Amino acid sequence: MTLSIIQGGLAGAQDAPRTIRSKTPLTTPSRKATEFSPSRLLWARDHSMMTRSELAHAANVSVSALAGYEQGRTVPAPATQERLAEALGIQTHFFSLEELDEICPEAVSFRKASKTSKKHQRAARGDARMAVEIFHLLEKHFKLPxxxxxxxxxxxPTDAAELVREEWHLGDRPITDMMSLLESKGIRILSLDHRYTDVDAFCFTQDTTPYIFVSTAKSGERQRFDLAHELGHLVLHSDDDESTGSKEREKEAQDFASAFLMPASRIYTQNMRNAHIQRIIEAKAYWRVSAMAMAYRLHDLGLLGDWQYRTTAVELTKRGYRTGEPDGIIPERSQLLHKVFHALDKHLTIRDTANALGIQRDILRVYLRDLTIGII
Incomplete structure (x- = not known):
């Protein structure tokens, strides 16, 4: 069975279709079972955002006993594992699967690390570990880009954005479908948990494979910019040992995203100097970006002066473009995940996939939230 994946949905051109092939019956992604996996217990507690004492109380165990389980010094009895699983909302056999892959804390880039709660950072890093697990499972059954x-x-950032566009044969036209483009280039994308209100998006690379978690609670325009922003981190900072969240790194990723989505060579041909509000709104619809991002780009290119940019930003705010995007685009969806979980004759089901991962279906749905339709 073969499946064509649209290569990026480019405006006017796209690469040759890539195929995804079903390989084997659905199985757990683990390569080796274990009696009890401390890393999985820690993951489940971080995902639930419970303190050790809260989980100990919920599972009717002592705090010291729970510490022993998490540190691998002792193994909980089967009955205790069942209580822990119930308290954490996961399946009992989750604990007996292979240890989760380690994700270096420095590998996960948070946009506002200093303003993100430690609880949310731990939970998000746990999501990074589960993302690797999910796509390991998918790769057992399908050939992914x-x-x-x-x-x-x-x-x-500007030079990098131009080089990526050149390497990916994008020219200087608007990118019709940013999410499909990134998926076609091998980037694995999942939905950011909406509980993390202080996390915009984040990315990381594991075993040379890049991953992005993106918020699906934003407008389609801002979601596209977030994807481009995280792409900027992957391109510019993959070999960077600097601590995450620095203002310089974030500014570089923002400038990359702006240049990548709105290439200067085409902007300069569109008569945008001293553009008035209506012209900016028309241009933002053409480039499929937010009005604020469009105004920022024009200012960055010297097409709007400082005073014009400030007054434009004030006027756009009055019209509702600061917190929203009136008459905006429909948020993009994952073609890859849609086909894997819905469109194929032998697609994966949420139930079987969650069982293989040892998690509840509701947890898996969070990772797929608003990225695909038809999930049951």
């Missing part, structure tokens, strides 16, 4: 994200550390 291989990573094709260049590493351009040391380049300016």
């Amino acid at each position: 291989s990573p094709q994200v260049p590493s351009l550390s040391g380049f300016t």
Whole structure:
């Protein structure tokens, strides 16, 4: 069985279709079972955002006993594992699957690390570990696109954006479907848990495979910009050992996203100097970006002066473009996940996939939230 994946949904051109092939019957992603996995207990507690004492109380165990389980010093009895699983909302056999892959804390890039609660950071890093688990499972049954994200550390954001566009044969036209483009280049995308209100999006790379978690609670325009922003981190900072969340890194990722989505070569041909509000709104619809991002780009390119940019931002705010995007685009969806979980004759079901992962269906649905339809 073969399946064509649209390569990025580019405006006017796209690469040759890539195929996904079903491989084997659905099985657990683990390569080796274990009696009890401390890393999975820690993951489940972080995902539930429970303190050790809260989980100990909910599972009717002592705090010291729970610490022993998490540190791998002791193994809980089967009855205790059942109580822990019930308290954490996961399936009991989750604990006996292989240890979860380690994700280096520095590998996960948070946009506002200093303003993100430690609880949410731990839970989000746990999601990164589960993302690797989910896609390991998918790769057992389907051929997914291989990573094709260049590493351009040391380049300016603008130069890097132009080089990526050139390497991916995008020209200087608007990108019709940003999410499908990134998926076609081997980037694995999942939905950010809506509980993390202080996390915009984040990315990381594990075993050369890039991952992005994106918020599906935002407008389609801002979601596209977030994807481009995280792509900027993957391109510019893949070899960067600097601590995450620095203002300089975030500014670089923002400038990359702006240049990637709105290439200067085309902007300069569109008569945008001293553009009035209505012209900016028309242009933002053409480029499929937010009105604020459009105004920022024009200012960055010197097409709007400082005073014009400030007054434009004030007027856009009055019209509701600061917190929303009136008459905005429909948020993009994952073509890859839609086909894997819905469109194929032998697609995966949420029930079987969740069982293989050892988690409840509701947890898996959070990772797929608003990225695909037809999930039951």
